[in-house]
Amino acid sequence: MAKTSELLVGKWDTLHENGLFDLKRQYITRHESKATMPSRVDRYNDGAKEIQALIQKCIDEDEGFRAYGSRWSMSNIAHQKDNMHQNNLMYLDLEVVEDDIHPDSEYAHENIFFFECGNTIKRISQKLNEYGKSLKTTGASNGQTIAGCISTGVHGSAFDVGAVQDYVVGLNIITGPKASDNVYLERHTRPGLNDAFANRINARVIRNDELFNAALVGLGSFGFIHGVALEAEDLFLLDRYVTRIDKKLALALSKNLDFENSDFKIAGEVGPDGKPNRPYHYKIFINPYVDDDRYVVEAMYKKKYEMAYPDPFGKIEKSIYRDLIYLLIKFSEKFPKSIPWFIKSLQKSILPEITKDEEKIRATLYETFWDAGYKGPAFACSVGVAIEDSEKALNALVKMTKKHPIPGIFAMRYVDQTKATLGFTRFHKTCVIEIDGIQWEKSSKIPSLEEYARFMIEALQAENIPFTVHWGKSMDYAFPGLAEYMYGDRVEKWKNCRSWLLSEKMARVFSNDFIATLGLDTYHNVPHDFIESLDKNGQPIQSIV
Ligand SMILES: Cc1cc2nc3c(=O)[nH]c(=O)nc-3n(C[C@H](O)[C@H](O)[C@H](O)COP(=O)(O)OP(=O)(O)OC[C@H]3O[C@@H](n4cnc5c(N)ncnc54)[C@H](O)[C@@H]3O)c2cc1C
Known part of the structure; x- marks a missing residue:
């Protein structure tokens, strides 16, 4: 037993x-x-x-x-x-x-x-x-x-x-x-x-x-x-490159992901027609405190698996896995009293190292996205927007962050649309804009994390940008009407489904403060025979009793 x-x-x-x-x-x-x-x-x-x-x-x-x-x-x-x-x-x-x-x-x-x-x-x-x-x-x-x-x-x-x-x-x-x-x-x-x-x-x-x-x-x-x-x-392989490209190009790609018809070229990642290959993965790193006309970007290209590729871990340890949080904490340990200076100094220290094309790192997915080293205090906030809104949203968030500086830097990642009712990657292509960093003490110059998270929501709402937030990251979840603002009538659908599947008593057992704060714990008395198991053509097979 x-x-x-x-x-x-x-x-x-x-x-x-x-x-x-x-x-x-x-x-x-x-x-x-x-x-x-x-x-x-x-x-x-x-x-x-x-x-x-x-x-x-x-x-x-x-x-x-x-x-x-x-x-x-x-x-x-x-x-x-x-x-x-x-x-x-x-x-x-x-x-x-x-x-x-x-x-x-x-x-x-x-x-x-x-x-x-x-x-x-x-x-x-x-x-x-x-x-x-x-x-x-x-x-x-x-x-x-x-x-x-x-x-x-x-x-x-x-x-x-x-x-x-x-x-x-x-x-x-x-x-x-x-x-x-x-x-x-x-x-x-x-x-x-x-x-x-x-x-x-x-x-x-x-x-x-x-x-x-x-x-x-x-x-x-x-x-x-x-x-x-x-x-x-x-099993497949990923060839990973980190390079610095013109900010305008990085953000244009952010808005259309149209790599094949862009000027984003990496030697060896070109199709037979001379057009750039479409990467499997694209990520942009942005230091909000430095006005740079070039951004560091990471691109990975999917390749058929083959046995003979060099052991990636020597390079991986030196480059990929010096992740943001780890570097931020090292920096702040060294200069504990210098947060404002520290923020300005982020640029040189925390972005991934640029690779030369011939120095790409080749590894499987599992080897590429390896162990996370750092286990101390950290924060991360992520919002999802449609890729077309990504530049506008980034500008709004960077502008706000310059006004309310905190020890973190931004990155942008891209995800295909989910079918999950409350999946936060709900746009046809979602750009996830995230700010990661170390935890800090609120002061007269630096807002608390809760305040900063509220400023994020307000900055996006002020620009009328539809957005979602990563449920597993820090955010002001008590912001009035947040769930409805992000998901509209999907909220009611989600609650209905939860009420169909769970009895009222069990819905209470499986609730917590998080969903209550968001107003997602409401139980709807829907008819008990409402859920039906369907066949492939949508015809009812059985009712739940
Ligand atoms: C170092 C680090 C890196 C990260 N990188 C990323 C990233 O690249 N991309 C990204 O999207 N997020 C990232 N995150 C966020 C993190 O991956 C998510 O929050 C994830 O949900 C955590 O998974 P977990 O197993 O720790 O679940 P937990 O945090 O323990 O739980 C998450 C939710 O799952 C529920 N749950 C867990 N098990 C069950 C179960 N058996 N039945 C029902 N509910 C269950 C919990 O109740 C809770 O609601 C990162 C976080 C850290 C700390």
């Missing part, structure tokens, strides 16, 4: 110390050992029962319950004051064989994998590597859990690919303590796994696009995501 430790911790915090929140109880569940329960499916199902027993306990005591992953979110999205479940020991993966694939599936069966919630991006990548497969995209490093990633909408800068949730095929969600509260949820238009697979994990099948899209970026509030079916692809 799976066993759970119960720790009366009193306090809880994120990895980067963004809070210190009250917490009564922390749970950590460990599966039965392989020696006594050899079948992975048995251990997985036994784990589900244990989670349901914990949920029952919370109901009995009229308390909340929330799962969390690696604590990498910097907002309070993962926090719940009563009971928090740490998933890091729940990292099984279940075999998916050809017989498990739904007859209407359009996925290649060898690309479908099923991982338990606590698997980190690193662990998943290693597992996929054994099969010659890779994730399609990740964030800039690899320590987050799969359930944590999709719950906030983690992205990289693969602008034709999307975010992590966009390659999820199915979700196994525990919605309550009863046997029928174990659900396997997929899109009806893109079924992946068949009912026999769902039966094996004791889950009731729901195929419904609307519900799936809402639960996908569920902010930790759609129940306990026990497992995730995802689509991988063949």
Whole structure:
């Protein structure tokens, strides 16, 4: 039987110390050992029962319950004051064989994998590597859990690919303590796994696009995501270059991503017609305190996997992984009393090193977006805008930041549109403008992080720029009407779906301050037979009772 430790911790915090929140109880569940329960499916199902027993306990005591992953979110999205479940020991993966694939599936069966919630991006990548497969995209490093990633909408800068949730095929969600509260949820238009697979994990099948899209970026509030079916692809290589280009060109590309018809040329990255290749990844670094007519940009080109490429780690350690936060902290440790001077001095110290074309770094996705070194206090705020608005939004944010300086620098990344109802990469191509840095003390010259986050929202609203914010990063979530401003009627759709899937009692159990602050915890009494599992053509198959 799976066993759970119960720790009366009193306090809880994120990895980067963004809070210190009250917490009564922390749970950590460990599966039965392989020696006594050899079948992975048995251990997985036994784990589900244990989670349901914990949920029952919370109901009995009229308390909340929330799962969390690696604590990498910097907002309070993962926090719940009563009971928090740490998933890091729940990292099984279940075999998916050809017989498990739904007859209407359009996925290649060898690309479908099923991982338990606590698997980190690193662990998943290693597992996929054994099969010659890779994730399609990740964030800039690899320590987050799969359930944590999709719950906030983690992205990289693969602008034709999307975010992590966009390659999820199915979700196994525990919605309550009863046997029928174990659900396997997929899109009806893109079924992946068949009912026999769902039966094996004791889950009731729901195929419904609307519900799936809402639960996908569920902010930790759609129940306990026990497992995730995802689509991988063949292992590939990335050739990475860092170069400095004219600011006008960098921002023109930011607005149209039309590399093939641009002047952005890297030797060797040119097609047979002489036009520049389209990168897989594009990122711009901007120091808001320096008026530069050239920007540092990072571009990566996707290449077919081949065995013989030089070990990338010598270069990776020297260049990529001196990440912004690490460099910022080093700098501030050296000059602790000189924040204003420090801000002005950022330019030379924190941008990635320029590579010569012949010095490109070639590595797999997993090797490229490697471990994050720094674990001390840090902040990050990210907003998403349509790429067409990216220059205007950047200008507004830089102007505001010059007026209210804080120790951080900007970067811009690009992501394809998500189908997730509250996915913050919701524009047809989203430009994510982020400011990362170290935490600081508010003073007469420097605003608090909360104030700065409010200024960000106000600066974008003043320019009438539609925007979203990264749910896992710092922001003024109490800003009046924020969720509705960002998502319009999608907010009601999301709440409806949550109310369809969860009973009112369970919706309360899976709520927290974060969603309450945003007004997303409201429960709607929708008819109970409202959700229907649909076939591929949208015809009802079954009703939820
Ligand atoms: C060093 C660093 C680098 C980062 N880089 C990026 C980046 O490149 N791109 C990007 O988009 N973000 C980035 N982030 C933000 C971070 O990746 C996200 O906030 C991510 O969601 C954190 O994942 P986690 O596993 O730590 O989840 P947590 O932060 O622990 O939890 C996040 C949410 O997931 C929910 N959750 C977790 N497990 C479950 C479950 N089993 N069932 C239901 N809900 C669950 C939690 O309740 C919470 O709501 C970075 C953060 C750090 C610290």
